[in-house]
Amino acid sequence: MRRTALSSRGSSCIKSSFRPAVQAQVRWNASASSEPHQPDAKGTVKGAPAPAKTIEFTSNKYPEIKRDSKFATLTQEHVKYFQGLLGSESAVLDGVSKDASEDIEPYNSDWMRKFRGHAQLVLRPGSTEEVSKILKYCNENMLAVVPQGGNTGLVGGSVPVFDEIVISMQKMNKIRSFDDVSGILVADAGVILEVADNYLAEKNHIFPLDLGAKGSCHVGGNVATNAGGLRLLRYGSLHGSVLGIEAVLPDGRIMNDLVTLRKNNTGYDLKQLFIGGEGTLGIVTAISIICPQRPQAVNVAYFGLESYDHAQKAFRAAKTQLGEILSAFEMMDGRTQKMLRDVTGRKMPLEGEHPFYCLIETSGSNTDHDSEKLQNFLEHVMEQEIVADGVMSENQTQFADIWSCREGITxxxxxxxxxxxxxxxxxxxxxxxxxxxxxxxxxxxxxxxxxxxxxxxxxxxxxxxxxxxxxxxxxxxxxxxxxxxxxxxxxxxxxxxxxxxxxxxxGLGVTKKPYIGYSRDDTMIGMMKQIKNLYDPNGIMNPYKYI
Amino acid sequence: MRRTALSSRGSSCIKSSFRPAVQAQVRWNASASSEPHQPDAKGTVKGAPAPAKTIEFTSNKYPEIKRDSKFATLTQEHVKYFQGLLGSESAVLDGVSKDASEDIEPYNSDWMRKFRGHAQLVLRPGSTEEVSKILKYCNENMLAVVPQGGNTGLVGGSVPVFDEIVISMQKMNKIRSFDDVSGILVADAGVILEVADNYLAEKNHIFPLDLGAKGSCHVGGNVATNAGGLRLLRYGSLHGSVLGIEAVLPDGRIMNDLVTLRKNNTGYDLKQLFIGGEGTLGIVTAISIICPQRPQAVNVAYFGLESYDHAQKAFRAAKTQLGEILSAFEMMDGRTQKMLRDVTGRKMPLEGEHPFYCLIETSGSNTDHDSEKLQNFLEHVMEQEIVADGVMSENQTQFADIWSCREGITxxxxxxxxxxxxxxxxxxxxxxxxxxxxxxxxxxxxxxxxxxxxxxxxxxxxxxxxxxxxxxxxxxxxxxxxxxxxxxxxxxxxxxxxxxxxxxxxGLGVTKKPYIGYSRDDTMIGMMKQIKNLYDPNGIMNPYKYI
Missing domain, CATH: 3.30.70.2740 (Alpha-Beta Plaits)
Incomplete structure (x- = not known):
């Protein structure tokens, strides 16, 4: 890593010391798994410090949430129906699997070990039609369900509170199509984000979303929770990049809106309700999404700053001078960086201590141009005494090292x-x-x-x-x-x-449900409840959560 | 304009003949008004060839559309209410205005002269509260309404079919706020797109939407119709860039979702239903939208190509080589360009004739970098014999001239x-x-x-x-x-x-309503009708249109 010999007064020497960075195109592999103990693709927890069964039940932790007596409890007849439909490998009853290693507890609890439900049955449909049959049956029999993707959420949205049936999307994991002229990808909901991005990398494209849990989370779950992550600044929200959704409503109707068109003004954009709907209206079974060209050059820099006001000035300068290549602007306060150093014993990119740090990433199509823009930006922020010290990555190891100063905090x-x-x-x-x-x-x-x-x-x-x-x-x-x-x-x-x-x-999940009134007024909450009642009148979809 | 002496074999000399273009930052003023006879901000038609009263009534043209007898007809009492609420200047009855020049016919007919309604009353509310009172009264009295922005649509969506009351948003035309760190603009629905963009230009930002009608159309209408236009390729759809909406429901409820946040995962994203809802669920009264930095450099090039297959190759090359600076890729067939020349007698940018033409625009933060990228792209498409001939603009006049080859077609x-x-x-x-x-x-x-x-x-x-x-x-x-x-x-x-x-x-409007089934299946149309009935159970909002 090229540490700059920089003080704000020494700006004349910065030009030479801040050398253009080497492009580092594969950050997404190097630093993806900073979140601890996330379940892998099979739903099993890697390296968890203690068995899931030691986690406190959500129903104990939130005693104010009561099981709704309108829901049926699971009977032998229900199980028989689901096993007939899916086979016993895909309709797994707690403790009775033929495979002794199959334990449904990982489906009942979250990776943070904060939530734990009482589900007795996990269903793993392999097709949209199976999802449709499952939901129709559940709706007719008043069986509550919780859709589950990679189970990497932070608000308890993807695990049961009581005995809701878990519908895991992990078997629906096929990439359906990709068009390399338009950049439009169509994928099953259960495709893991990193798998999708690696697939796109081969086609010189990039998934327009990146987050720490990418090795576990599903693209369907990303859409259902309207995941934001690290690249939103550059590629915008999923409300803009998702072009189509296939989803199943609780009554079994299949909403086939899986279009591969950038423009389609033919009626209400219903799919938007499922983006961030957290599985409360139906289950997303597939998505179509527009994916940008993969950048040829990716650079990252790490700065120490003297105040939050300086960080704001740095952001404004980055927007102006880096323009269309700015792909991330992250802020970490000095306390997080000190903790990171003290807890892990790692070497930090900068030697001194500063009250604030920023991480700036650029992604563009031309290495030389990007480096020059970054160089100009660096000169500007030094000359203006906006930043106090900084480093730029010069290879992939350094690139990952800088990113880990942000991603390692959690x-x-x-x-x-x-x-x-x-x-x-x-x-x-x-x-x-x-x-x-x-x-x-x-x-x-x-x-x-x-x-x-x-x-x-x-x-x-x-x-x-x-x-x-x-x-x-x-x-x-x-x-x-x-x-x-x-x-x-x-x-x-x-x-x-x-x-x-x-x-x-x-998102809202269990955690934020009681507090939505701080961000939405009564009219909006009322309108939301109208939507919920419209499409899920029996309320079987992911109950006790959201609104 | 620098005409290139190019044949596909002569690629070695292209580098020198395709000189970097001069930046031309104000295209948006120069070429905005290519659509003929669009109503101006006051709703009056400029330069229309004949009075609006000669246009055939929509009700005659589409005899299969019958007036719904559930709607009341306008009475003196209704008029009294509205005049009491808004004053007679803002509740204009046909033929009885004090101002003799006030003729409500421009509100009854569209700029294409294809649609004409029978409205007797035009309302011009000045605030969200007035819109709320109007709609509540109309809903209680079963008076049908048609919301109207700049009235520049192409599907008859913004004019009445029968005697619907026109609610014009032209008096709600204030920019409410702009934050130049985040780039977030909050504006009344009736702000004219070009006014918003000129305001943003002073702040070094750009409205993330551009279209021919920008001198007349309203930002609220743009959102209500989910306008696409010329910059979607670069800045994405309004579903991504619109951050908040304030809208009034037919029952008078005000949906206050006018947030100025890029991320907000607190419940269903209801505003999305109003983006492209064509005024059938309520009236958009204000929007908040994220606006990018205004590009420092804008270039445009115009190419002749031998086939549509060549145009596809050019697009793919543009995506790869121009990457993040590509801001428009337009195609015009040779017939349109020949017609343009023959009808107007104008000089075209290229002398020969080609079966296809493309217009490529780049917008970026660095003139030199953009020119170099464009240069590399041009070399590539010539060397690969993808394009047959081409020119680049070197000043603003040429820039506008090239754009007029695309925008003048209509x-x-x-x-x-x-x-x-x-x-x-x-x-x-x-x-x-x-x-x-x-x-x-x-x-x-x-x-x-x-x-x-x-x-x-x-x-x-x-x-x-x-x-x-x-x-x-x-x-x-x-x-x-x-x-x-x-x-x-x-x-x-x-x-x-x-x-x-x-x-x-x-959009759908009157024209496409019968054909939605070609793009949406019965399940989706059924789901849409559920939404319509949910929020507009009396059906007073823009009837006879959409779904």
Whole structure:
């Protein structure tokens, strides 16, 4: 890695010390799996520290949620129907599989070990028609269901709360088609994001979404949760890039909107309701999506800055000078970077300590042009004393190393026992003020400190600054009611006052359901409930969650 | 303009003859008004060849559409209510305005002179609250309404069929806010697109949508019709760029979803139903939209090609080599260019004749880089004998001149009396085959020829090839039932067989309502009707149209 000998005054020497970076095209393989203990493609948990059966039941953790008595409980007759339809390999009853290693607990609990349901049956349909028959039967028999993709969510949306039947999409994992003139990919919902992206890499294209869980998450789940991730700044939201969806409604109707057209103004764009619908209206069985050309050159730089105001100036300069090649602008506060160093013992890209850090990625079609743009940008931010210090990657190892300073944060925050996590959208100018105010609040309340007697270790902030998306995190020495009372609803009220969103990209699930009123008014919630009742009048789809 | 001395064999000399173009940043002013006779901001028609009152009534032209007797007819009491609410300047009754020049006919008819309604009352609310009171009253009194923006549509969606009250959004024309760090604009629905873009130009940003009618159309209308236009290839669809919508439902409820956040996963994305909803669920009163940095450099080139296959190769090469700076890829067949020359007597950019032409625009943040990319692209397409001849603009006049070869087509096609127009999405490989087959079909039927006895002049194709969007046009010497019988439903069946869309960007309105079944199956149409009945149970919003 080329460390720059830079101080803001030394800008005359920067031009030579900030050399054009070597392109590093395969970051997506190198740094994809920073999230710990995610289930793999088979739904089994790799390297989990303790069996899933030790996780507390969601029904105990949230005693205010009651099982809805309108739902039927599973009978031998139901099981017989599903095994007749799918075979016993794909309709797995807890504890009675022929395969002794088959344990359905990984389908009942999430990778964060925060949620655990009581499902007795997991169904793994292999076709849209099977999904249709399953849902029709469930709807007629008042059996509640929970659709499950890669089960990598953060809000408990993809696991049962009570005895909902899990419908796992993992067997629907075929890429259906790809057109290399238009760049349009059609894939089953259960295709793993990384598999889709690797497939596209061979065709010189790229999936317009990237996130830490890509080795496990399904493209159908990405769409159902409207995943945001690292490339939204460049490639936009799934509401724009998803061109078509095939989905099954609870009554078994198949919504065949799997078009491969960029433009189609023939009626209401119904598929949009399924993007971010979190499986509450139906099950997404396939998607069609427009994929950009894979960039020829990818560069990444890492900066230390003296304040959040400097980070904002850096973002504005990046937008102006890097223009169409800017593909990520991430912010990490100094506390996260110090923790990363202290917990892992790793060497950080910069030697000194700074209150803020930014990671800037560019992706473009011409290595020389991109390097020159980045060079001009670097000169500008140094001359203007916007950044204090910085490095650029010169090879793929360094590229992955810099990205791991951002992507490694999630994992180390759990080091002390627990983490309270908030995924918020805020006006960009107000983004970091919440972190400072939260820290101040918990300190004032005597909850934050260095000693074991304080439940809170620190309050830190990082996230997709280019999308005004803050991850506010409070690492703790264990979950604590006093901390929770100090945080909620205070954090949500703060966000509401700034017209922000209480869930930027992670969705509602179980966790955020009670708080939607902080981001949506009664009219909107009423309109949403009208939609839910319209398409899922029996309420069998992913109950106890969302709205 | 720099005409290249190019033949495919002479590629060695191209590098010097294809000089980097001068940037031309203000195309959007120079070539915006190519559509003839569009109403201006006041709803009056400029330069129309004959008074609106000579246009045939839609109710005569489509006798199969019957007025729904459930709707009330306008009474003195209704008028009194509206005049009390808005004042008589903003609740204009036909023929009784104090201002003698006020004629409501321009609100009753469209700029193509194809549609004309019988409205007696035009309402021009000045606030969202007024829109709410109007709709609530109309809903309670079973008065049908038609929302109207700039009235520049092509499918008769924005004018009444019978006596629907016109609700014009022209008085709601304020820009509410703009944030130059995030690039997010909030504007009333009635802001004219060009006004919004000029405002953004001062802030070094650009509206992510451009179309011929920009001098008249409203941003609210653009969103309500999900306008596509010239920049979709680069900036994506409004489903991705529109971040928030404020809309009024027929029962008067105000959907306040006017967020200024790029990410917000808190419930169903209801605003999407209003994007392309064509005013059938409610009235869009304001939008928030993310606007990119304005490009520093804009270049345009115009090519002659020997076949549609060559045009496809050129597109593929443009995607690869121009990458992130490609902002438009338009195709015009040789017939359109010959007509343009013959009808207008203008000089064309290239001297020879070619079966196909492409227009390629680049927009980027660095003039030199863009020119170099374009240069490399040009060398490639010449060396590979993909293009036969070409020119690049070197100044703004030439830039506008090249664009007028694309944008001027619409106007001249009406030269012989009438035009049958189809706006279709098709798989890119099949795009032009439909034009050839249509020409063959009409020729075989004896309907196409040079003499006055043949109703059809020719069959031509052009459009946004980069979006696989074909404008199939059939200029005629007058509207003719035999031609219509030969064209429909044959064209729609052809599109259906290719899984295309019968309306790529122009919407459904009156014209396409009967044909939606060619692009959507019964399940989807049924789901759409459920939505319509959910939010507009009385059906007062823009009746007789859409679905």
């Amino acid at each position: 994992e180390i925050l759990g080091h002390w026992g627990g983490v309270y996590k908030y995924d918020l959208s805020l006006p960009i100018g107000d983004l970091y003020a919440l972190v400072d105010e939260t820290r101040e609040r918990l300190t004032q309340a005597g909850l934050l400190g260095d000693s074991e007697s304080h439940p809170v270790v620190d309050v830190v902030g990082y996230g997709h600054m280019g999308d005004a998306n803050l991850h506010l995190n409070i690492p703790t020495r264990g979950y604590n009611k006093d901390v929770e009372k100090a945080l909620e609803p205070w954090v949500y009220e703060w966000v509401q006052q700034k017209n922000g969103s209480i869930s930027a990209e992670h | 106007e001249i096609l009406g030269h012989w009396g009438g035009v049958y127009k189809y706006d279709l999405s098709l798989p890119i490989g099949d795009l032009y085959a439909l034009v050839d087959e249509t020409r063959e079909r009409l020729t075989q039927a004896g309907l196409l020829g040079d003499s006055e006895s043949h109703p059809v002049v020719d069959v031509v194709g052009y459009g946004h090839m980069g979006d696989a969007n074909l404008h199939l046009n059939i200029p005629t010497r007058g509207y003719n039932k035999d031609v219509e019988k030969a064209l429909e439903p044959w064209v729609y069946e052809w599109v259906q067989q290719k899984n295309g869309s019968i309306s790529a960007e122009h």
